[in-house]
Amino acid sequence: MTNKEYIESGILELYIxxxxxxxxxxxxxxxxxxxxxxxxxxxxxxxxxxxxxxxxSPSDTQHLFKAVKTKLGLDDKHETKVVPLHEPKTNWLAYSGWAASIVLAGGLIYLLNQQNALKTNIQTVKTELQEKTIDNTLLEERITTATANLTEAQKLLSVIRDKNIVSIPLSGQAVSPEAYATVYWDKNANNIYLDVQGLPEPPAGKVYQVWSLTLNPLAPTSLGTIDDFANNETKIFTIENANASEAFGITLEPEGGSTSPTMEQLYTLGAVSS
Amino acid sequence: MQLETLVSQFQDKNEKAFESLYKMYSKSMHGVIYNIVRDNDLAEEVMQDVFIKAWNNSASYTAQKGRFFTWILNIARNAAIDKTRSKAFKNSKKNLQADFFVDILESNDNLNEQTNSIGIKKFVDKLAQKCIEVIELLYFKGFTQKEASETLDMPIGTIKTRNRNCINELRIMLDVK
Known part of the structure; x- marks a missing residue:
């Protein structure tokens, strides 16, 4: 078969x-x-x-190649960079940036709150600690006071019980018949312990003055003034006394005391019995 | 560039070669598919699937089986016919027009520089009914010569020569001598 015959057979059209x-x-x-x-x-x-x-074909198909490539995952670098990748990338960055800022801000606020809470706690603890310290101090003071009081009481008790100590009751006089006092005289120690529990509180500007007396002839010797009468809870005062006292008297005198007793203001008086 | 080289590069997954082949044949494939489904959007969708299928199955093409154009033409016709058999398609297009491709050609004003619009119009105007039927079945529907012979009730030899004469007419109009 020649080429012409072959072509004319129409086989090539069917081949296509x-x-x-x-x-x-x-x-x-x-x-x-x-x-x-x-x-x-x-x-x-x-x-x-x-x-x-x-x-x-009523369609222009050329522009659809992009879609074919996209479906095949063959997006060419140029387009992917300009359109689908770039934009979301910046958006993503911006969004994540904002998200990070919000998280950071939230974190900062949280930390600030935490810090404030901690400060408050510390302040509270400090205050409590101070209160505790004050309480402790007060307690210590009380203990000290109590101990001192106890010591005082024990001393008083020992004074009262001591056979060498002479007890002299001072009875109330004309100006204050209800008044009374007691002198415990430790002759060995040259001390008197004066209990003025039974005396009224002295008026302002006045103090009690303690006198040692000899009766024959009658001569008073000042043992001093009781300046802190109001503040002494036990109302027992220790006073030096090296005199050969025969009696003790207490007068109300102007502040600072007097050189001789004001007899009109003699509150209590008592003689040493032997 | 030689078509053989282009096809060979395409089979080596060269995207440029793929694009060249797409430019050469996508409108033809769309025309064939559109003639079958008669819906532009659907035809575009099927046409894209055809090229995706061609890319994914490029290794299955060998020159011994025929022309590359013929290979992809077969894929296109089969994909379009498959589409018309789908339930969704049957529901939406109950009465497919019995029109031939020439009706599209007559009303089609979207002929670009790729298609010799004057030539095509002249061809359509002059085209005898016997040509319309045979071209429709052999190129647009993918009938074998035997199927076409049975459908048109004429011997295979007659189909071949008639088709040959019709395509010659077309080539004259398109100036492809």
Whole structure:
């Protein structure tokens, strides 16, 4: 079969249409490999069919290639950089930036609150500690006072019980008949312990003054004034007394005391019994 | 560039070669598909799927089986026919027009520089009914020569020569001699 006859048979048009069997296709292909005239004819038929079929398309398909590539994951670098990747990238950055800022701000506020809470706690603890310290100090003072009081009481008790100590009751006189006092005289120690529990509180500007008396002749010797009468809870005062006293008297005198007793203001008086 | 080289590069997953082949054949494939489904958007969707399928199955093409154009044309026709068999398609297009591709060609004003619009119009105007039927079945519907022979009730030899004469007419109009 000549080339012309082969072409005129119409087999090449069917070859392009895909209407031949596999064996026929293979036979045409083998001929085309060795016969450039046949191949040229095939290319022309194909070109005409491509145009004819394209003419049946009411669409411009060129722009759809992008979508094909996208579906295949073949997005070319140029487009992906400009359109789908770049924008979300900046957006993502911006969003994450904002998110980070919010988280940071939230964290800072939280930390500030925590710090304030801690400060308050510390202040509270400090205050409590101070209160505790004050309480402790007060307690210590009380203990000290109590201890001192106890010591005082024990001393008084020992004084009262001491056989060497002479007890002299001082009875109330005309100016204050209800008044009384007691002198405990430790002759060895040259001390008197004066208990003035039974005396009224002296008026302002006045103090009690203690006198040691000899009766024959009657001569008073001042043992001093009781300046802190109001503040002494036990109302027992220790006073030095090296005199050979025969009696003790207490008068109310102006502040600072007097050189001789004001007899009109003699509150208590008592003689040493032996 | 030689078509063989382009196809070979395409089979090596060269995206540039893929794009070149797409430019050459996408409108043709869309035309063939559109002629079958008669819905532009659907035809575009199927056409894209055809090229995706071609890319993914490029290794299955060999020159011994036929022309690359013919290979992708087969994929396109099968994909379009599959689409018309889908339930959704049947529900939306109960009465598919029995029109031939020439009706599209006559009303189609979207012919670009790729298509020789004057030539096509002249061809359509002159086209005899016997040409319309045979071209429709062989190129747009993918009938084998035997199927076309049975459908048109004429011997295979007659189908071949008639088709040959019709395509010659087309080539003259398109100036592809």
């Amino acid at each position: 249409a895909g209407s031949l069997s596999d064996a026929e296709n293979k036979a045409v292909y083998d001929k085309l490999l060795t016969n450039p005239d046949l191949l040229d004819e095939v290319l022309k038929i194909e070109a005409a069919i491509v145009q004819l079929t394209a003419a049946a």
